Each structure stands twice: as structure tokens, then as C-alpha cells.
Amino acid sequence: MIEKDNRNLKLVVLKFGGTSVADVPQIKKIALKIKKEINLGNKVIVVVSAMAGVTNNLIDLVKSTSQTPLYSEYDVVLSTGEQVTSALLAIALDNLNIKARSWLGWQVPIISDKSHGKAIIEEIKTEQISKFLEKNDVAIISGFQGVSQENRITTLGRGGSDTSAVAISAAFSAERCDIYTDVDGVYTTDPRIVKSAKKLDIITYEEMLELASQGAKVLQTRSVALAMKYDVKLRVLSSFEELPGTSIIKEGKNMEKSEISGIAHSLNEAKVTLSGVPDQPGQAADIFGALAKHSINVDMIVQSSSINYEATDITFTIPETDLIRGESIIKKIQKKIGFKKFITDTNVVKISVVGNAMRTQSGIAKTMFETLANNQINIHVISTSEIKISVLISSDYYELAMRSLHTAFGLDV
Ligand code: ASP
Ligand code: MG
Numbered sequence: 001m002i003e004k005d006n007r008n009l010k011l012v013v014l015k016f017g018g019t020s021v022a023d024v025p026q027i028k029k030i031a032l033k034i035k036k037e038i039n040l041g042n043k044v045i046v047v048v049s050a051m052a053g054v055t056n057n058l059i060d061l062v063k064s065t066s067q068t069p070l071y072s073e074y075d076v077v078l079s080t081g082e083q084v085t086s087a088l089l090a091i092a093l094d095n096l097n098i099k100a101r102s103w104l105g106w107q108v109p110i111i112s113d114k115s116h117g118k119a120i121i122e123e124i125k126t127e128q129i130s131k132f133l134e135k136n137d138v139a140i141i142s143g144f145q146g147v148s149q150e151n152r153i154t155t156l157g158r159g160g161s162d163t164s165a166v167a168i169s170a171a172f173s174a175e176r177c178d179i180y181t182d183v184d185g186v187y188t189t190d191p192r193i194v195k196s197a198k199k200l201d202i203i204t205y206e207e208m209l210e211l212a213s214q215g216a217k218v219l220q221t222r223s224v225a226l227a228m229k230y231d232v233k234l235r236v237l238s239s240f241e242e243l244p245g246t247s248i249i250k251e252g253k254n255m256e257k258s259e260i261s262g263i264a265h266s267l268n269e270a271k272v273t274l275s276g277v278p279d280q281p282g283q284a285a286d287i288f289g290a291l292a293k294h295s296i297n298v299d300m301i302v303q304s305s306s307i308n309y310e311a312t313d314i315t316f317t318i319p320e321t322d323l324i325r326g327e328s329i330i331k332k333i334q335k336k337i338g339f340k341k342f343i344t345d346t347n348v349v350k351i352s353v354v355g356n357a358m359r360t361q362s363g364i365a366k367t368m369f370e371t372l373a374n375n376q377i378n379i380h381v382i383s384t385s386e387i388k389i390s391v392l393i394s395s396d397y398y399e400l401a402m403r404s405l406h407t408a409f410g411l412d413v
Helices: 022-037 052-065 071-078 080-095 127-135 161-171 206-214 221-231 283-293 320-332 364-374 396-407
Strands: 011-018 043-048 100-102 110-112 119-125 138-142 145-148 153-155 175-182 202-204 234-238 244-247 262-266 270-278 301-303 311-318 339-345 346-354 381-385 390-393
Touching: 011 022, 011 138, 011 161, 022 043, 022 080, 043 080, 043 161, 052 080, 052 283, 071 080, 071 153, 080 100, 080 138, 100 161, 110 161, 119 161, 127 138, 161 221, 202 206, 202 262, 206 221, 206 244, 206 346, 206 396, 262 396, 270 283, 270 320, 283 311, 283 320, 301 381, 311 320, 346 396, 364 390, 364 396, 390 396
Parallel strands: 011 043, 011 175, 043 138, 100 138, 110 145, 175 234, 202 244
Antiparallel strands: 110 119, 145 153, 234 244, 262 346, 270 311, 270 339, 301 311, 346 390, 381 390
């Protein structure tokens, strides 16, 4: 639970991702952008990522020291990337005579739980920074990091500085939270795959949440959930061009004309089939309980009921990066469950179409399945939510699937 600070500062939060702070010239450019915001009479909290590529390099350093590192120390290493950019930006702002200083997560403090590498923010103390901003202009906070009750540095998971920025916006009751990145907004689909993808001016929190969790990488999923919960006014904008970006808003407005807002794809999928599962109560609970206990996220699930109630097949998907772990967990309970075979397929991609209109319009599933059929694309697994339909298909066809669905739903520019 984040407590809101109700003092009346006109405050905006600006977050800059790794490519926006990739080198010193870029950091100097951002300092100028921040100056413009101050000239408008705003107080600014800036949240920064590490320079592009730095976090990956830090992970490599840890991994080459140990394959089983102490996660508390892993976080100390990883948090250094953001420390560098926050201080460089403070120096660049000082050069422009702007009163600014840097703050590490523990200095704010941003208090998190102790799950290192994927910590959850519990509380942000606003006292010190609010006081600082009464007499100064810019507080720069290192994204992606917090401090546990045990006084250890934590990190929030890859892409976590989006979550830092949104949580900070909520805690300080900021007017808005602008996420500056290397694309000029949220697109109907990945423009590197579908050339005719177009930028959306607006999208709802819920649609954005589905798109982010289904593989669109523009915002960390958790940050969108948090923005929705605390009504944070969120925008995604380009650091490189002066363009209006995409506003993420509550429901209610009439969105784009087409039935769906976007198409996401996720390559990090593995399909697992347990064949010959004796058809008895409690089997699914045991299988998925064991995976949940080890924090492996199961996504799509299909089980066909057996005709004679003897044995059935259960198919599900988990992240490909968890497959080795998942396999050993399931094989440990093979005797207890009594299934015959453990079959995997990693040559799969999940494609999801997302749109609020699904709540009220019928025929969207029909359009989706017909389009895939017309392109001879076989569907392995289907799953749906109120505003999303996902299919698992062979990775050989995912680009074709995305392009043809983009056209079929009238999203091409
Ligand atoms: N630097 C961290 C990462 O690369 C956090 C972030 O950029 O959001 O994942
Ligand atoms: Mg990011």
C-alpha cells in the first residue's frame, strides 16, 4: 500500500529508460528537456534507468563469478547501473544551474519486501524529497531499486524502473508520469514485424495491461497494474523526437474505431503435455500446485475429458526460461500423479489480440480463427479473458499470423 503525499506541489515525474541515457551527450540532452519542464513552473522528480546494456553487463559479471550467486549481493551489483546515471544527470543539471540532487532507493527510502531480484515496493517515504523540492527543482531517483526492512538493497526485476516511476508518481500524487523511451508510443503491434503497425494516441489501462503481460515490451507489466490501481496519469513518449506519444487512460472514451486495439506476441513460451494422466480428482491441483510452489507461472491450460474417464492429457504453457526447472519439478511427482509421458515443444509462439470492444462485440474470435485458417496456420492451444484471445501456434508462422491478423482487424495504416 502506498500512502499519498497531499502537499500542494505541482509535481511531474519523468522517467528515462536505458536508451535515453545511453551516453553523456544523451544525458545532457535530457537535462535540457528537464529544464523546459522547470521553466513551465513544475517541480520534477526524475527516475532513471541504467545506461543501455549496463544491466546486462552487470548480470554477466555476477554469472561469471557464480552460477548460484547470493541474490542479496546480486542486487547490490545490479543497482550500481542506476546509481551512475542518476549522479551524471545531477551533474549535467548543475551545469545548467538547476538545483538538483540524486537519491538512491535506500536514501528516499523506497522500502520493498526482501524478494531479491523481483522485490515488491511496500512503502515510499516522501518526507525528505518533498522538503528538498520546496527549495530546489529536481530530485533524481535511481529506478529499479529499493531497500528491505533488513536494510539490504533490492531490485525490482528487469524493466523495473517503470514500476519505480509509477509508484513514485502515486506516492507523491504527481500530476502525471511521463515514460520516455526509444519508441514514440504504444503501437498496435510490434512495428519491426508488422510494417503497417500504427501508434495509438490513447489506450486503456486494462488493454495496456493485457498487451504488456502478453509480450509487448514497452512498459513493465507491474507498472501498468500499479498505474491502474492508483490512477496515475501515464504517458509513453519518445526521448528523441517531440511527438505526442500515447496516453494510458481509464475506460469510457470511445477508443479507436477498430474492434481490437493491439496484437502482442510472446516468444518465451514452452508447451508441456502430460499424457495418460489418470482421470481422478486432485490431479490438476497437484500438478499446478507444485509449479506454483516454485513460482513458475502457468499460462494457458487445456485438458480434454477422457471418454471413458480413465486417462486424459493435460497441456499447458510455461515460460521457456523455466522449462528445465518445471520439468524436474513435474518429474518428481510423476509416480504420485501416474502420468505416462512428459512431452515438450518450445517451437511455439503465443499471439494475443486485445481490445475492450470484446466485452460487447461478438465475432472477434471467429475473425481471428478464420484468418489463421486461411493462412494454413494450425492452432495448438486457445485461451481467453474478457478482453483478450490468445492462441499458441508454431513459431514458424508467427510473423505471418501477426501481419494477417493486423490486416483482418483493420489496423493497417
Ligand atoms: N536497468 C534495469 C533493466 O535493464 C531496469 C530498467 O531499465 O527498467 O532491467
Ligand atoms: Mg524498459
